[in-house]
Amino acid sequence: MNDAAGELEESRLQKAVEMIVITPESATKLVDGYRAAFEKKYKREPESLEDKHRIAAKIIGRYSKMSAAAGAVTAAPSVIPGVGTAVAVLGGGATDIVTTLKFQVDMCMCLVEVYEAEASNEDKKHLAFTIALAGSVEQMATKGGKAAVMKTAEKLVYQYLKGPALVTIKQLFKRASITFTQKAMAKAIPAGIGVAFSSSTNYVLTTVVGKVAVAILAKDVK
Secondary structure: OOHHHHHHHHHHHHHHHHHHOOOHHHHHHHHHHHHHHHHHHHOOOOOOHHHHHHHHHHHHHHHHHHHHHHHHOOOHHHHOOOHHHHHHHHOOOOHHHHHHHHHHHHHHHHHHHHHOOOOOHHHHHHHHHHHHHHHHHHHHHOOOOHHHHHHHHHHHHHHHHOOOHHHHHHHHHHHHHHHHHHHHHHOOOOOOOOOOOOHHHHHHHHHHHHHHHHHHHHHHHO
């Protein structure tokens, strides 16, 4: 892939994912539901860091299962709202990467709401995209055990969070495009940037991204 083609693919990928991820407002509504369930069960509001961890675990579990389910079906565009439209932006073969990144950004948007509820919607969006993309890309690119991947991913996210938000997100989409393309080529998949993830791969990938997000966000609220 030459530089011009890579730039085009990266911008299309970014556009496709941004079209279908949930908004910070929608994430707030979802998390409010978890808060209400927590309050009903424990007869108090979820205020401590441990309380937030309980809610975060449920969110990670939910999105990991959704990501696994998407990886198990062959017609994801027909069962996940908006994905068909997003894939049309990129062309065939992009379903897996678009759906995977969507669920990870959605998850991180909710996790940011759990730990950084007072942040502006724009800051929540930038933080969610940065954590989701950096965590996912690093896990795909790094060889080693889960502990090593998480440590490297956390370090990478912190580095990206220091940069200008919009530039950072653009850089991460470029890395995602390159990384997922390399995986696709290794699996001998036809041209495109899609990767035929299995259900179990999607589950693990999304779970680790969620844990990286919690590790970073929890440090910020201590």
